[in-house]
Amino acid sequence: MRNDEKIWAMKKRLKNYALRIIRLYESLPKYGAVHIVSHQILRSGTSPGAQYREACRTKSNADFISKIEGFCRSWMKAPTG
DSSP: OOOOHHHHHHHHHHHHHHHHHHHHHHHHHSSSHHHHHHHHHHHHHHHHHHHHHHHHHHSSSHHHHHHHHHHHHHHSSSSOO
């Protein structure tokens, strides 16, 4: 698989992940503590896609690695499933 194909595949996976997170958020109740937690799930679950796109726009390998490290930290905070 070429680099362009890998980048496209990762972007597609992250988009699908974000859409799953959005559907989860929409299915949860919008009151009390559940709303607070669900809002955090939405924010942490959709940010990796934006961070990955930002990393792909960097000019140097060092900048790319730095951005990906931030992406990985956010990913670790997000729920899995």
